[in-house]
Amino acid sequence: xxxxxxxxxxxxxxxxxxxxxxxxxxxxxxxxxxxxxxxxxxxxxxxxxxxxxxxxxxxxxxxxxxxxxxxxxxxxxxxxxxxxxxxxxxxxxxxxxxxxxxxxxxxxxxxxxxxxxxxxxxxxxxxx
Ligand code: FES
Numbered sequence: 001x002x003x004x005x006x007x008x009x010x011x012x013x014x015x016x017x018x019x020x021x022x023x024x025x026x027x028x029x030x031x032x033x034x035x036x037x038x039x040x041x042x043x044x045x046x047x048x049x050x051x052x053x054x055x056x057x058x059x060x061x062x063x064x065x066x067x068x069x070x071x072x073x074x075x076x077x078x079x080x081x082x083x084x085x086x087x088x089x090x091x092x093x094x095x096x097x098x099x100x101x102x103x104x105x106x107x108x109x110x111x112x113x114x115x116x117x118x119x120x121x122x123x124x125x126x127x128x
Contacts, residue, residue, distance in 0.1 A: 020087075024108055027071035028054065028083040041073070042080035045095075050081065054100045058108075066108065079119055091119040 028051035032043025
């Protein structure tokens with residue numbers, strides 16, 4: 001197709017909207033390091049499978065405008081597996097499917113933090 005046939009409207013970005021694409025965005029660290037690495041890793045503790053489980057559960061519950069993403073290292077490896085939920089920037093540590101399901105049902109659906117899994121981070125402990 002020559003340039004003169006390109007529809008300029010097709011090249012424009014969609015109109016801006018005040019409405020966010022996702023109402024809630026979850027980032028699960030699924031970074032994996034070798035098991036002997038001194039920092040450890042969330043992926044080495046099963047976070048990838050647990051993140052996928054959370055996705056499947058969210059889909060099974062028909063939750064819309066929620067995105068659950070795999071993410072790289074979030075620099076709090078010794079606390080992992082970890083995830084963070086936006087827009088609140090709420091950090092959680094999780095270990096198993098029950099933890100992930102509780103975060104989904106209580107925090108994401110019910111709007112109530114899961115206190116037993118909240119990760120409070122001392123900025124001085126974050127690896128630079
Ligand atoms: S490997 Fe998950 S926070 Fe670093």
